[in-house]
Amino acid sequence: MSAWRFSLLVLSAGLLLTAAVLAWRWTLPAGVPPPPVPADNPTTAAKVELGRRLFYDADLSADGTMSCATCHEQKHAFADGNRTHPGVTDEPGRRNVPGLANVAWFTPLMFADPANTTLETQAASPVFGTRPVEMGMAGREAEIGARLGRDHCYRAMFARAFPEDGGRIDFANVARALASFERTLVSYGTAWDRQQLGPDAKAGSGLFARDCAACHSGPNFTDLTMHRLAPADAALADQGLFEKTGIDADRGKFRTPSLRNVALTGPWWHDGSARTLDGAIARHGLTHDAEEMAQLIAFLEALSDPEFTRRKSLAMPSEACGKRL
The missing domain is CATH 1.10.760.10 (Cytochrome c-like domain)
Structure with a gap:
């Protein structure tokens, strides 16, 4: 050759x-x-x-x-x-x-x-x-x-x-x-991904589509856009987007969080001040009776992916270069 x-x-x-x-x-x-x-x-x-x-x-x-x-x-x-x-x-x-x-x-x-x-x-x-x-x-x-x-x-x-x-x-x-x-x-292993919603979660998905999906949209339940849900208040310690832009209209704006695994990631809100899911939902100014709130929470719980929280390839490695860490 x-x-x-x-x-x-x-x-x-x-x-x-x-x-x-x-x-x-x-x-x-x-x-x-x-x-x-x-x-x-x-x-x-x-x-x-x-x-x-x-x-x-x-x-x-x-x-x-x-x-x-x-x-x-x-x-x-x-x-x-x-x-x-x-x-x-x-x-x-x-x-x-x-x-x-x-x-x-x-x-x-x-x-x-x-x-x-x-x-x-x-x-x-x-x-x-x-x-x-x-x-x-x-x-x-x-x-x-x-x-x-x-x-x-x-x-x-x-x-x-x-x-x-x-x-x-x-x-x-x-x-x-x-x-x-x-x-x-x-993480795409939820009951919602598998289309295996129970009756309450299925009813909750309809409520969610009506009341929440405008911002919590797409496969990851976020429009990745910054919104303000509370009134703008110049006295707040955390001014959100305003701190980066200096634009008054941006006071109190924060990016829509993803709702994948939301039942596992509490407490909620940008400052963690919502201790319960129903409390976090109520802050959006929507009115739901007890049955509807239970259905919405059932839907949100169906967005959990237990396998994701146990996947060995994502856990702390036990060894590197053939030796235990």
């Missing part, structure tokens, strides 16, 4: 291997398209594996006590069951922790920040944010790479995930890996 033909075969084999490495197989129901993925961060198994480990690693916080999973717990559909969650400095949280089911299809991602449109950019908010302080790493970005780089397994995982830049360990690649894992937080 001539040298050039051998070289061509080696090159072809390398290209095929690269394509195989880059391919990520989305397991989705019929009719659900794969989520949008940035061209500069294609999803790979290596990135997802790395992002999963990072999601559960408290070394991304200032004092090593808080990981992404501290607030986004799988058993709560990646919310946390608290009104708000304090950060590493014990500063109270301002807003309720949202669930992450199907977050890959969401934009914008935050309650009241229209500029936070990708999972890659959103990752900086909890890690470096100061209003409030969450993970407390503002001004310490380089320290993240230094911490992770001391772990030989992380060095190997970054090398596999980011061969194009020599496995560089920095926050940009941390964010890309976290985003890749978060795009696998797919």
